[in-house]
Amino acid sequence: MPMVTPGLAGLNALSPPRAERELLACCGSRAFARAVAAGRPYGDEAALTAAAEAAVRALSWPDVLEALAAHPRVGERPGGPSREASWSREEQSGAAGADRRVLAGLAAGNARYEERFGHVYLVCATGLTAAAMLERLEARLGNDAEAERAVVTEELAAITRLRVARLAAGPAGEAR
Structure with missing residues (x-):
């Protein structure tokens, strides 16, 4: 059963270790969670999301890789009851009813991407179809490191911003 989302006031009131655990559901980097938890209390959702985005952009590459390890491959549905798994399933819902050829393309593209860059392909999938995710993956294969x-x-x-907003909204954010 997923944990109940604490909301902004609840997040502000948590002990630092508990706040960090909640924030890890938004971004799997411990450095991110420590930085955002240390900035509490936040006056409103906008202040929290701005701090979260700034914390992500300030991460070292090893910290980004730590966060990437918490994300499933695009097109693969994570199992389990955790908040992260639930949010990921919702974010990737555009792939749920995709054509088998598109899903096969995502699987093959994920493999090529991981071989080229050494980590999982990450895209803010909210609102994207599987075909759009695949199109972006193929375009990004042309990038240098x-x-x-x-x-x-x-x-x-972008993913963290959406997840932090859901966390700040409390139980109502679970429906976002």
Whole structure:
């Protein structure tokens, strides 16, 4: 059973270790969770999401890789009851009823991407169809390593922004 989302007031009131655990559901980097938890209390959702985005953009590459390890491959549905798994399933819902050829293309593209860059392909999938995810993957295979790191960091910031907003909204955010 997924944990109940604490909301902004609840997040502000948590002990630092508990706040960090909640924030890890938004971005799997411990450095991110420590930085955002240390910035509490936040006056409103906008302040929290701005701090979260800034924290993601300030991550070292090893910290970004730690966060990427918490993300499933695009097109693969994570199992389990955790908040992260639930959010990931919702974010990738555009792949749920996709054509088998598109899903096969995503699987093959994921393999090529991981071989080229050494980590999982990350895209803010909210609102995207599987075909759009595949199109972006194929385009990004042409990036050099430095350019792709910048894109990955921005995609991670976008995903984190959406998840932090859900966390701040409390139980109502679970329906977002």
